[in-house]
Amino acid sequence: MVRDPVCGEEFEAEEAEATAEYEGRIYYFCCRECRERFLKRQQK
Numbered sequence: 001m002v003r004d005p006v007c008g009e010e011f012e013a014e015e016a017e018a019t020a021e022y023e024g025r026i027y028y029f030c031c032r033e034c035r036e037r038f039l040k041r042q043q044k
Contacts, residue, residue, distance in 0.1 A: 006034035 002013045009030045016028035018035035022042055029035040 002028040004028065004030045004034050006037050 001010050002016065003010050005027055007030060011028075011030060013028055017031045018029040020027050020029070020035055020039060022038075027035075027038060029038065
């Protein structure tokens, strides 16, 4: 199980709608919107 760092939803990694690599770690997201929110936060 993985957890979306934006909304907190838990799901299996293979069910992720989107992923992103940040500082050498892969993050899994339930939807593209959560991925975009995450990436915007990291740019600040």
